[in-house]
Amino acid sequence: MKTTKYGVMLLASVLAFGAVTMNTAEAKLPAKAVVSDVKQAKTIVIKGSDAMQFDLKEIKVKAGQKVKLTLTHSGKLAKAAMGHNWVLLKPGTDVAAFGSKAAAARETEYIPASEKASILAHTKLVGGGESDTVEFTAPAKGTYTYICSFPGHYALMKGTFIVE
Incomplete structure (x- = not known):
């Protein structure tokens, strides 16, 4: 049971890290979109x-x-x-x-x-x-x-x- 408990905690940590990483990447996209909008006619x-x-x-x-x-x-x-x-x-x-x-x-x-x-x-x-x-x-x-x-x-x- 301890392995399952730690496995769940590890999985939760990985998912949380992935969400933070994904949110950080998404936060950068609008700035790039604004730059490309100005460059595109x-x-x-x-x-x-x-x-x-x-x-x-x-x-x-x-x-x-x-x-x-x-x-x-x-x-x-x-x-x-x-x-x-x-x-x-x-x-x-x-x-x-x-x-x-x-x-x-x-x-x-x-x-x-x-x-x-x-x-x-x-x-x-x-x-x-x-x-x-x-x-x-x-x-x-x-x-x-x-x-x-x-x-x-x-x-x-x-x-x-x-x-x-």
Whole structure:
């Protein structure tokens, strides 16, 4: 019986050591995952519709991560009537003022030259069935706003870009 008692204690010790070792290894994994997340490009597909809506209201990425964002116009209307773009704005940008200036910038696909300093990234203007891809590095941690700058769209077509 003493052998069985010691055998059980030994087995319990081995299992406890294994659990501690496994927990230590698991504790290291999230740190590696964060590093690899930043190294890997984040691919995002966002759709804009004829109903003036983005299908994503929130996008999350890691600071410094490469981002490959594709905007697809899922509707049928031409870009002259219902064009969409995706514009990531710097914090503190007055969205209404930006939208007002964008409405007057038809010749530059509603990206106002006077406001380039307020833009972190943007796609081209696309019409029904078209898409465009932009690649950029995620900015510093924080919360950013993205919009469609086609005249009047920014009121409905906007979302939050969260950098962790």
